[in-house]
Amino acid sequence: MSSKGNPWFDKWAKLAKEKGYPARSVFKLMEIQKKYKLIRPGFRVLDLGASPGSWSQYACEIVGPQGKVVGVDQQPVKFSSKLFVFLQKDVFALTPEDLRSLGIEEFDLILSDLAPKTTGIEITDHLRSTELALRALELSKVLLKKGGSLVVKIFDGPELLSVRREFEKFFKNVKIFKPTATRKGSRELFILAFNKL
């Protein structure tokens, strides 16, 4: 469905603009944060799929001056802050050295709002988002500290259960979360993986 003229989209997009965020997706992260308090002052946060920048902007507000947020996306961001570093890169080409060159070995929290360009064909979009979710998991194996958490967007579909099981191999506790700020009928979900083993 096109977002133009969609009252749901218009409501959240308008609210994001009023609050000074570049995208309405910020409300989903706010809901996750309200419930689970995953972002904390002083944290080093990696934000995968960061463009246009609303998750990174929100994370910077919480981590504060002792923290750091690193965003990665193929597309540029519309946000800047002295707490924020942006790498314009494909996540499949991202290496630990890219982060080391910024002086960061490990993150306290990894967020992934990575999403493929949707085709409208449910299974195709699901499988493409599954690849991105598994890439976020792969990166967390080397870039997330022990005990750290991972938040990953995925479009619901037949692979969800096996993806969840894959996450469960590396985290103590894994939940599936559907924010209310998600469009009605949307297949978007978030895998919340707590406490890396």
Ligand SMILES: C[S@@+](CC[C@H](N)C(=O)[O-])C[C@H]1O[C@@H](n2cnc3c(N)ncnc32)[C@H](O)[C@@H]1O
């Ligand atoms: C829903 S948007 C993220 C919105 C962002 N969280 C915000 O609040 O502003 C999904 C992003 O994933 C990015 N993306 C998709 N595949 C990618 C890849 N392979 N490497 C890097 N970024 C990718 C897209 O460019 C897009 O900006």
